[in-house]
Amino acid sequence: MAEGPELKRFERAVDVLAAVPDPLRRLDAMRTARERMEALEAAAVREARAAGATWKAIGALYGLSKQGAQQRFRGAVPADAEADGRAG
Template structure:
């Protein structure tokens, strides 16, 4: 999941280090941010697919369940029914 995206971040960081003018540095910084955001969204999606809760995601950011939902729900789309079953099993265990 993260290997390709972390490679994108490394490449963008290399471009940022190599930038000789401020415009090139800004463009590289933008690429770093976009790659990091994509990695963050993919990681949150994986947490949900694996049965993780919005409360767990919110806790990573020092916020509530609702904070986790507000940050990612519109980016992740509807829940996978299988993930909902995994969450129920985790709570019962």
């Protein structure tokens, strides 16, 4: 599912990080990028759930079961959103 111009741009950005000559600067840039990606991932999970995506469908993207996806992203979706009938 991950293909297209977005992925190519992301790969170029990773190449830019890999080319940072100073290892500590590269490590700091990678840490910052990882934190931003994790926040983006959590937001995407919340949006997918709000749009009606099931935990099973989200888990399939990661090679996880429904339960595995719920455990991995437990903090990404507020508990009240899960209680309103979208628990599937």
